[in-house]
Amino acid sequence: MHYTAAAALVLASSVAAHTRVYSAWVNGVDQGDGRDSTGYIRSPPTNDPVKDLTSTDLVCNVNGGTPVSSFVSAAAGDKVAFEWYHDSRNDDIIASSHKGPIITYIAPYTEDNGASAIWSKIDEEGYDSTTGSWAVDNLIANAGQKEFTIPSTLAAGKYLIRQEIIGLHEADASYAENSARGAQFYPSCLQFDITGSGSAAPDENFNFNTGYTEADPGVVFNLYGSFTSYEIPGPAVWDAAGSSGGAASTIAVTSTAASTSTAAVETTAAPTTIAAPTTLATSVKASSTAVASSPAEVVSTTAAAATPTKGCSKRRNANRKF
Ligand SMILES: [Cu+2]
Numbered sequence: 001m002h003y004t005a006a007a008a009l010v011l012a013s014s015v016a017a018h019t020r021v022y023s024a025w026v027n028g029v030d031q032g033d034g035r036d037s038t039g040y041i042r043s044p045p046t047n048d049p050v051k052d053l054t055s056t057d058l059v060c061n062v063n064g065g066t067p068v069s070s071f072v073s074a075a076a077g078d079k080v081a082f083e084w085y086h087d088s089r090n091d092d093i094i095a096s097s098h099k100g101p102i103i104t105y106i107a108p109y110t111e112d113n114g115a116s117a118i119w120s121k122i123d124e125e126g127y128d129s130t131t132g133s134w135a136v137d138n139l140i141a142n143a144g145q146k147e148f149t150i151p152s153t154l155a156a157g158k159y160l161i162r163q164e165i166i167g168l169h170e171a172d173a174s175y176a177e178n179s180a181r182g183a184q185f186y187p188s189c190l191q192f193d194i195t196g197s198g199s200a201a202p203d204e205n206f207n208f209n210t211g212y213t214e215a216d217p218g219v220v221f222n223l224y225g226s227f228t229s230y231e232i233p234g235p236a237v238w239d240a241a242g243s244s245g246g247a248a249s250t251i252a253v254t255s256t257a258a259s260t261s262t263a264a265v266e267t268t269a270a271p272t273t274i275a276a277p278t279t280l281a282t283s284v285k286a287s288s289t290a291v292a293s294s295p296a297e298v299v300s301t302t303a304a305a306a307t308p309t310k311g312c313s314k315r316r317n318a319n320r321k322f
Helices: 007-015 135-141 246-257 259-269 277-293 295-306 308-319
Strands: 020-026 072-075 079-085 102-108 120-125 145-149 157-167 184-195
Touching (some): 020 184, 079 157, 079 184, 102 135, 102 145, 120 145, 135 145
Antiparallel strands (some): 020 079, 079 145, 102 120, 102 157, 157 184
16 A cells, blocks of 8 residues: 555555554463464554455455464353554554554454355444544553453354454545555454353354445445544444443443543433433532543543544644655
């Protein structure tokens, strides 16, 4: 994607930009660097994005069809996180301009590149209109870790789990009509060996090369326009995954972190829908506790929510040449 830029620009953009996965965490335990051929990540050679929706690299990235020798051991119902990094572990993770969703899929284990109708969605996080934050904002705030729950009903066996970040900073035009722009996909596939007594087999049969299209409102999207919601691409979360309760806990954590603005927005925007004043009072009280215990977090959330358009247009100009 940097082919038109001078050497200095290539250097600048690689310093300010992309991302890939360093490790997996299982129930809060780091599984270690999984990136080489004896690891468990089918790691791409660079941290560059994939933009061509017809490329098989869209599924498990470059090298996605090259198996590695290890598997992450986990159990159905476990909490797993992928840990992302930019150039080295615990750095800036990904440029903050690369706002967008983070989506996680699972497929029965295959040694090939996964470019067929074998995938089911098990987790998704997009845009939270209450806090004005994207999944990528939360990823950076969480030291590069994006957590999800392995469905508790999942049948034991070997699987590929694919997590992807979609950077929407140049997604106002499609890659098909302008190859210098387009949504930036950062897919990463990890090999898992999952234990459990469940019997659910993922059955959404999703194919990325036919399922993600330029007509998808979550693929061609203007991050710098005015919007109040974002439609995450791909199928709905697989119903067997929904029973794990992962989505509910994610929402709870998010509203706690930004409790000040949450309470304010809810009260102003929709007073009539607040049926239980006691509940509101309780949650406001909880907010002040949260504010007192983590002032820095609340301040940064508020700042981001207050000036999303300004911040984004500046970054847009800065990133236009990339
Ligand atoms: Cu980038």
